[in-house]
Amino acid sequence: MSKFEKIITFVLFFFLCGLSTLFVLYLRIDENNKKFPEIIVNTENKKPVVNTQDESSLIIVDLENHMKDLSASSSALLNRIEKLEDDSNLPASVNKNSAASIFQKQIIYIGSANTKNNDWTDSGVEVNLNSADYPTDIDAVFEVGLSVIGGESWARLVNKTTGSIMAITEISHSTSTTTWKSSPKFKLFNGNNTYALQIRSTSGEVANFSGARIVLDKK
Numbered sequence: 001m002s003k004f005e006k007i008i009t010f011v012l013f014f015f016l017c018g019l020s021t022l023f024v025l026y027l028r029i030d031e032n033n034k035k036f037p038e039i040i041v042n043t044e045n046k047k048p049v050v051n052t053q054d055e056s057s058l059i060i061v062d063l064e065n066h067m068k069d070l071s072a073s074s075s076a077l078l079n080r081i082e083k084l085e086d087d088s089n090l091p092a093s094v095n096k097n098s099a100a101s102i103f104q105k106q107i108i109y110i111g112s113a114n115t116k117n118n119d120w121t122d123s124g125v126e127v128n129l130n131s132a133d134y135p136t137d138i139d140a141v142f143e144v145g146l147s148v149i150g151g152e153s154w155a156r157l158v159n160k161t162t163g164s165i166m167a168i169t170e171i172s173h174s175t176s177t178t179t180w181k182s183s184p185k186f187k188l189f190n191g192n193n194t195y196a197l198q199i200r201s202t203s204g205e206v207a208n209f210s211g212a213r214i215v216l217d218k219k
Contacts, residue, residue: 103135103218110212115199125212126160126196131188138216142166142183144197145210146173151203155181155212161193178210188216 111125146153156170171181195214201207 105217108214110197112210113199114206114208116201116204116206118200118204120198120200123197123199126194128194129188130192131190138218139185140188141185141215142169143180143215144212145178145180147176147178148201148207149176149205151201151205153207154200155209156198157195158198159189159193160196
């Protein structure tokens with residue numbers, strides 16, 4: 001059962017419950033009137049007269065008012081349902097633009113690694129990103145903390161899905177103090193891609209790479 005059908009079912013159930021309640025109320029009031037009728041003394045012939053017309057009229061008016069209230073409530077609920085249905089049928093581009101306007105910076109962690117290799121080496125840490133999950137106007141930045149005893153430590157990202165080397169992400173450092181470095185901004189590849197960390201040490205000494213990550217933010 002769809003969400004719309006559930007709401008319609010609830011409205012009908014609510015309406016029927018209201019009718020049932022009013023009907024039971026009418027029966028109880030009618031029963032009480034039969035047990036305890038109002039007695040009016042006729043001043044002309046001194047005989048008691050039962051006055052049930054006014055009481056019946058009041059019951060009818062009360063029932064009519066309740067029916068009007070139920071009808072108004074049902075109409076308001078139906079109007080609200082129609083509005084919700086119209087909103088849900090908005091084009092996907094409208095919803096996407098709304099999501100883009102409230103996008104907040106995201107940090108996608110890749111991992112940490114180390115190496116002694118002079119050549120570019122796969123670190124074994126990677127992350128999968130789908131550009132369709134993000135607005136089109138965001139930029140990405142590659143960040144990592146680097147340190148090395150001697151020489152230089154280098155890091156970069158590669159796209160394992162396409163085999164592309166992302167030269168724009170290459171960053172280096174040349175001291176034993178861990179220092180955070182950032183690449184220039186770049187765009188994510190279209191579609192679903194795996195971004196892997198590659199590293200190297202120019203001196204053959206242990207180079208450490210801490211907390212590699214991709215930061216996504218709007219322009």
